[in-house]
Amino acid sequence: MPDMDPKPPLHGVRVLEVSETPSAAYGGRLLTGLGADVIWIEPPAGSPLRRSGGFPHDHPQRDSGALTLHLQRGKRSLTLDLNTRAGRRLWRRLQPDIVLCDLSPAKWGAWGLEPDTLLAADPSLIVTSITPYGATGPLQDWQATELTAYAAGGYLRITGEPDREPIKAWGTQAQLQAGIHAALGASAAVRTRARDGKGQHVDVSLAEAVSFLLGGTLQSAYFFDREPERNGTRLVGFGAGHAYPSTVRPCGDGFVHAHCNNRFPETLAVLFDEPRLAEPALLRTMFGHADEIDTLMAPRLERTDRATIVREAQALRIPFTEVLRPSEVLDDEAGHHASREFLVRGEHPIAGAMTYPGAPIRLGAASWQDGVAPLLNADAALWDEAARTRVRWRRAHVA
């Protein structure tokens, strides 16, 4: 009788995550969330990811960097020295279905652990590599940081003020995006393997994860042979006919994101009690009147607090929202996150009790798998389990 109890979709899939950066770490977090058993393989001194802050009281500590605390929840940790021959043999005992790796191709190659070599040794393995420019092409050996990948992928150029240097979005966005592509590609490979038993190489490019974000502007650039221009807080655009506002504006007690109702842009005149916002010439080419619209909105915005203007706009179905600080996201004044049980508490042995963002994906029949980040080598007992296992664990558990 087959087991018909609902399970998380990736139940029974074992992943070895060899991560030094947020990219494979976030890919691993998504796989963890949907039920995979993700083991973080670290060098004896700990993954470099552990050295990424912030840290408690800004004092670096191995087990409580913010990226690690957030991204490594629900995983297990094992140290393994891949610089040694024994280390490079030993990991196979863990019988992974997926190896997820964001190490540089040079390091991978020096160890003799290139995707092709791994696949030759075990054709059923799914090897997911995240490299700066992908594993093929003339730039496959080029290096990147978050910043230079953002530049290479074409997204940096459209972010920032038009009269200043372009800037990247806060944080490690390029790497997190690459992590999602890696999780998607790996999950697709799990699916094809269920049909034919064959693994494969899922070759993820960090720069391409950035260029994917351009989706919706490439064809315009191609046909009009014009560069989409960065516009500060306004939408990147090509012409005066675009809707406006879509921008961040200061108000009485902070900043608000102002957006017009695309179908009924004249409602803005009601919100601001300003008939000039409904003049036909302005409504025809709103983006062309952006400065004027900002000026007309300013007096009321300056004397109104965020909550009031957002409430009144939303009552008119005009999509205004608050520009929130991280602390305000956590405060959750409206109780929205609380009512959805989105923010979750986790008790970490070093960092203590903390609130984290919970499930990005909610399934009707299974819960998202959370937890706290593991201490270094917290799961060394896995080696004993691996030594005891004589049957091909993967064959038995993975459809």
Add this chain to the structure above:
Amino acid sequence: MSPEGSKTVTGRPPLASVAPPGGERPLAGIRVIDLTVAVAGPVATQLLAGLGADVIRVETPWGRPRVPTMVAPQLDSAADEAWNRYPLFNELHLGKRSVALNLVEPMGRSTLLDLVRVSDVLVENFSPRVMGNFDLEWEQLQAHNPGLLFVSMPAFGKHGPHRDRVSYGPGIDAMSGLSWLTGYHDGAPLKPGNFYCDQNAGLHAAFAVVSALRERERTGRGQTVELAMLEGELQLVGDALVDYQLNGHEPTRLGNGHSSMAPHDVFPARGGDAWIAISCRDDADWAALLAVMAQDDDARSASIDGDRRYATALRRWKHRAELRESLGAWTSTQNPEALAARLQQRGVPASNVHGARDLLRDPQFLARAVAPAVEHPQVGPTPAPRPAFRLSGTPSPPPGAAPLFAADNDYVFRSLLGYDQERIDTLLEAGVTSYELLERPR
């Protein structure tokens, strides 16, 4: 496109081509009903189409804008069927089919339910009340197909105090904290990109669908899949939320800066709006950068090398503002593409700040066919962006072009649902479907 082509716009670069498909793709045999709007939902279903699913886009009979602006090509005949020529639409609906169906009409709803019976996945990203207004909630759909995956991508979630708020992507960027965090170190909050949280939500949703199909194959049962765009984006600032709790102060805006690396910045280059991004991770990168500089200007390199402010990594970081000026004076004389290549030859992470047009001509981009050509029946070859992964053992051909409006009515009504002409005529007469774009009813 050949430069001789009758409708060619000057400067349009040749696009990559990809070998034809062979073998079975990950989502072969999976049928997806696409009820999505705006950007996030279309990104999700486009990714599914790219993995081989048969995606059927259900469009309202008046559902595409008919204004003949912003269409491609922008030449004389651009006004013909303008609704089939929107670059934004055509880029977000690659490889899908199109059927026209008015879900407000009872016959439209029952036709959709017929389609649900022969499909595997339904994706929608309306405001949460809309599917209820159509009387097409999970309870109704499940009765017609217990194996269905019912995927919803609301802005804020299907319940909660903000459930009925209206917002586009940038308004969600604002509520996630990412807009507040993004900006110049001396500036105000900025937008983190263009449709940033839409692309993010679409990717998360596609991952959820591909994974959830595995569970369905085990049990035969479908389920709901909910992805609130705000909750998808909050994953991307999780370290800021943790940092705040560890330290009690808000993380600061860093612009292009880094918490420990310097130089780590975007520098001016030769040309209009030309820039180069350079990161030195350690002393070796810094020494390599000075060596490259010495090739052009030995005196400048020696002077910077001897400057005590830049003697150690920590000092370079403390004096990063002056460093920016010192290096900028050099980079502004340089072609950014050539300088990036010289730095990379010595292992220094550097890149020209590419624009979308540069990417279409980029050798790496072309070699990996990141946006190969697909032939659109009305606008000709168009670049078709693909996700950032290649599967070595599974064919991943470029998706087909975006569908012309209602191009697959007959495929859906006749081949999939087995309707006869009389029944199709009834739908046409009632205005439930159409082969041509209709005027929006008053």
